[in-house]
Amino acid sequence: MKRREFIHAAALGSLALSIPQVRAFGSTWSNNFELPKRVLGRTGERVSSIAFGGIMLNDHSPEFAKEIVSKAIELGVTYFDVAPSYGNAEAKLGPALKPYRKNCFLACKTHERGSEGAEKTLNQSLTYLETDYFDLFQLHAITTRDDVEKAFAPGGAMEVIEKAKRDGKIRYVGFSAHSVEAALLAMEKYDFDTAMFPLNFACWNAGDFGPQIYEKALSRNMGVIALKAMALTANKPGQEKYDKNVWYQPVTDEETMKLALKFTLSKEIATAIPPGKSTLFLKAIEFMKDYKPITPLESEQLMALAAQTPPLFANK
Structure with a gap:
């Protein structure tokens, strides 16, 4: 099987x-291929x-982690995303990324809403990732108003995040959201540097999920981060x-996959994180x-598909 054919088959099946x-x-591409860079909003960082997506390393060997991180660097990847809730991905990513850390943009998160839990996960993540700071640290997967209220309440996670920023452990602050309501509320409460949320053709067109957060984020x-x-x-x-x-x-x-990625990248986004499987990550780079x-x-082709596809997220 030819190399391209293998990647194609692996992306569409269960092969690893x-x-x-x-x-x-x-290896057969032009020697000067490098992923294009985009500006990450007000940070001015080019990523x-x-x-x-560090989750793809969960339960893989340290040797595999080292190889795919090295390949990502070779192809021009600079933005690396991970979180404590991604199994053992942090422990795999840290050693693999260490040789390249100074030239990378490393983003991490906390799913904790209280200060005690947030501080614990922040420090554990710094240890696992073998770094003394994160370029970006985010409230992870805010889904309800209660998530947001708890994070911003006295003794909430934002107290730890703001202190860590003052102490130089965090450069920029963001959030990831799976709810329009929660994302908009978070943006009312804090002047975040970044917003991470699903920006997907079916969610956008069939679920009315995404435009509100996207427009608010750009206005600020x-x-x-898609x-x-x-x-x-x-x-x-x-x-x-x-x-x-x-x-x-x-x-x-494969062709629809390519169109779906084009839909997202045609928006004013900084970077897109592919699904947590190495074949899909490499396929996105190939595209x-x-x-x-x-x-x-x-766009019409995707809208037709969206019309007959229950979206992963919808604005309820």
Whole structure:
């Protein structure tokens, strides 16, 4: 099987990449290929248009982590994302990224809403990732108004985050959200540097999920970090997971996958984080070889698909 054919098959099935296949990926491309960079909002930082989603390292070997991080660096990836809730991904990413740390933008998160838990996870993450600071630290997966209220209440996670920023452990502050209501409330309470949320063709067109957060973030010159660009829909009851680190069903047709990513990247976003499977991460990078903004005809194709697809998220 040819190299390109293997990546194609692996992306659409359950195959896992081996270390030799990771090393060989992109070896036939132009020597000067490098992912394009975009500005992360008001931070002024230039980051890779495709980000490395650290969750893909969960339960992989340290050797595999080292190889795919090295390959990502080789191809121009500078934005690395991880969180304590991603299994053992932090412990795998830290040693693999250490040789390149000074030239990377490292983003981490806390799912804790109280100060005690947030401080514990922050310090554990710094240790696992073998760094003394994060370029970006985020409130993770705020979903309800209660999530936001607890984080901003006395003794909440934001007290720890603000102190860590003063102490030099954090450069920029952001949030990730899976709720329009929670995201907008968070932005009312704090002048965040970044917003991370699902920016997906089906959610946007069929679920009215995304435009509100996107427009508010841009109006405040926040950096926009896109999740779920290559997602399709939620798992059906009893349906097997696509991958242990991907809890939803991604697009599996390669051309539609490419259009879905183009839809997201055609917005004013800084970077997109592919699903948590190494094959899909590499496939997203491959798509960037000939990336052009989405055309009206391509948008119509996606809108037709969105019309018959239950979105992963909807604004309720």
